[in-house]
Amino acid sequence: MVITSLSSAIVFADEGGVSYWLPGRFGSLAATPQVPGWSMAEVYYHTSVSAFGNAAAAREIHVGRIPATVNVDLNLRLNAQADLVLLNPTYTFATPVLGGQLAIGVTGLFGRSSANLDGTLTAAIGPLVTTRTGSFGDSITSVGDLYPQATLKWNAGVHNFMTYVTGDIPTGAYDSRRLANLGIGHAAIDAGGGYTYFNPQAGHEFSAVAGFTYNFKNQDTQYQNGIDFHLDWGASQFLSKQLFVGLVGYAYQQVTDDFGAHPILGGFRSRVFSVGPQIGFLFPVGDLQGFLSLKGYGEFAAENRPAGWNTWLTFSISPMMPTSTVIPTRRVATK
Template structure:
């Protein structure tokens, strides 16, 4: 038996961030709430082949079938709290975030927007940025604890994700470079609904990026385009994805790398 899963997901992510004026632990604190709206179309193709033993001999057989599903709606809410510190060309950050499972989800549906369970994610990052030379190098490492899906009685194991980016500012307004990520599930899946055993998943991605900084009235605009080609996938889909990020802020744009929202398809 062979099965092939194909998914096409288009998401719009809206972030609202408040930056606190009073320092916290010597750093700049911020609180963010992210909302998601999008569409997911998923198709599962299956092929069964074998041999039937009959009095007249063996007869090979083959049967194929496919099912598909699609959904459009709101995703989960994702709050985040972060602290950032600056020391010249060195920038540090730590964050804690989570997933509030209020998005479109049905356990009997092949395609979903919401995860169907809560999650807590925490980690830290570093950015080297030299404005004179125009060099920028960033990395964010995080770990996610997934709560049990009460509809399916299935719980995904703890996972690790590392996002990185390297870019060169060609001018004060334009940057080009590379971005990438690596996702690895560390813990085994569990729960009474687990019928497949440990089932650790993994995937990596790498691709180009380009960013633009421009004035926007009294504020500053930042537009970033990046794309990833995935590789080394295990127990999850592998393909490509593209992101367009638009930021309005009174200060310099955020680092090019932030924790990537990985859509878990378990």
Template sequence: MLAALLVLSNQTARADENGISFWLPGFFGSLAAVPQQAPGWSVTSVYYHTSVSAGGDVARSREITLGRFPANLTATVNANVNANVNLGLVAGTYTFATPVLGGQASASLLATYGSNSTSLAGSLVGTLTGPGGATFPFSRFDSIDSSLIAFGDLIPQFALRWNAGVNNYMTYITADLPAGAYQSTRLANLGIGHWAIDAGGGYTYFDPKTGHEFSTVLGFTYNFVNPSTQYQSGVDMHLDWGASQFLTKQWQVGLVGYLYQQLGCDSGSGDRVGCFRSRVAGVGPQIGYIFPVGDMQGYLNLKGYGEFANENRPAGWNVWLTFNLQPAAPTPPTSTRPRITK
């Protein structure tokens, strides 16, 4: 059947430092652990849109990073951050013919190009502490708009997948190479400004006879120190899942969802916001369609998520339109043996 579709790792205003994370929930979905039908090259292209917003805690974190929140200020932040992101992504994947540990090995590289428009508006009301300990009233209203069109970080990935009848298993390791557009003093970015490593495993149940399918992938992210801010985000956990029914051999409908939870506290000499653990969940519908493209197989998938239960992280909605092109399953050879009848 289909290989898991490598999607993206989006660097918008999301989680951890400033509410920004390496991992984008929804990265994996239905058929995630199913091996590719045949070895060789495949390509995945994605259009991704998200619209998110966040309140005081995330806004305060952004103010600090932008250098607009003095260290001697004690203030209440009544502000909101809003972001709209449009991304185009291309991932090239090579699936090896030689088994590795009895499984199918693949290596991928994903590149991102798109736009990020982010705004912050609100007030800071509090007191400034002077050198002698005296305090002074402080009040300010901020309105910041930031936008850019640029490349995001590069995302390499290596994965192994195994098939055992209707049961499929996978393990993967991926990383963030901080090559994308990033400035610590800019509100909108398409890179995260630091290295990250993510690894995990997944399972897919898929029965072609009944059309029933269920997939889930669990992973963990380790974030390195951001050299620009000396801020290190804590370890993150993420669970992506998809459930679908193939109505025919071509049409698929179902649900997708995710849970994202930061496990470790943020740290580093640049951390002025404390632990700042973040969390978000999302769920939504999906529809997929499989069709031949010459001697290749095409797969088109549309899915969307509505987010809820967020903490220290923007939330909103996002939609993914994915097109995957991969080698079709080999055609069984036609027998040339003479037919004998009695």
């Protein structure tokens, strides 16, 4: 069953208040081993966000290429949304690696992103002062970056553990002069680990996955995002062997300063938290297993990044479970 590992880059990065890491990428059952073989997950992702203050000002500074020598006073509001389709083929190996189960995959995306800025900008160079009031925006429909990923998972009864490594290959639609993009314009690497408690008999489940992102410099803007920390979690109760309900959430905190930001932005460390509901349903598709889930997040306590809400509708196909249980209860073979 593939329900845990999808990512994308929408309108933002730490540069301009947007990260490579898309919070909510991992969820319930994240660390549980899967059935060996090919699987495919498709996700429709929608997000709607807004921002005031520095998070909006950063986009004006970035797109307008306002130099550090210019004193600026910005009173702006940013609104943005994206509708994306993500495809995530994954292959899970049957042969153990370091006593665990290895899986590799890649995520690609296609969709539409739009953004607009409204407000007032006042710029001054010495005695010369210029004020601009109004709005501007743009949109793009294209493909995004590619996101390869490898995971290694271990099972010990109701306890499951994982480690992962992923990153960004900047092949998507990106232009540093645009307000809306589907790529981030730079490479990134992300790694971390996770844990899942899953008791099939009682139907109780809890998962948490944490990691750090290192961002490489954007050569178009000479801007480099700081190191980011993120935590995704999910808790669910199985009402039957096919249906579960629960909660999901995430915490995101940038832990080091950006390099190349305008002086008025300072270190521009981003932060956001979120929580929301989820529901999932498993069903047979011929000799394969289908999975359909819906989860939603409402964001709060955001700093230096836009915030709002987002939803994930996931449909996946994977090899059928060897038993009637939701997740295989056998241990992964050890060497």
